Amino acid sequence: MDIQRDTLCFCCGTDNDRGLHLAITYPEPGTAETTLVVPDWFSGWRGVTHGGLLSTILDEIMAHACIGLGAGTASAVTADMNVRFLLPVATGSSITARGKVVQVKGRIIRTEGVILDPQGEKAAEASARFVAAGKNTGPD
Numbered sequence: 001m002d003i004q005r006d007t008l009c010f011c012c013g014t015d016n017d018r019g020l021h022l023a024i025t026y027p028e029p030g031t032a033e034t035t036l037v038v039p040d041w042f043s044g045w046r047g048v049t050h051g052g053l054l055s056t057i058l059d060e061i062m063a064h065a066c067i068g069l070g071a072g073t074a075s076a077v078t079a080d081m082n083v084r085f086l087l088p089v090a091t092g093s094s095i096t097a098r099g100k101v102v103q104v105k106g107r108i109i110r111t112e113g114v115i116l117d118p119q120g121e122k123a124a125e126a127s128a129r130f131v132a133a134g135k136n137t138g139p140d
Helices: 051-069
Strands: 031-037 043-045 077-085 094-105 108-116 122-131
Touching: 031 051, 043 051, 051 077, 051 094, 051 108, 051 122
Parallel strands: none
Antiparallel strands: 031 094, 077 122, 094 108, 108 122
């Protein structure tokens, strides 16, 4: 899938010197996935990844699930998001983030996201509503 990205995006931008440079893939329509080795400077407590970074990654991967759906959803923006932290994530560890679209009604897109720790355990999960700037033609 050929996706037009903002190259200065903090999460996925290739031209942001301070960004995460996430490589996002789209395994199937309405889904997105990425991996990241969490840099030590993102600790909220010594050796533990800051929850704000995990929330940022969840927001990004769910937004990319909207992009992966296509059909006018590429310019969707976050309306609200709920995050639940389940396990601490060690800095320096490799995490996987996955997002998926679970419902589209008009311009409202409901998504779910998850962060998995190196052992594949669910470390954080989120749900969000996005609002598409244009008309959606995705599934209800």
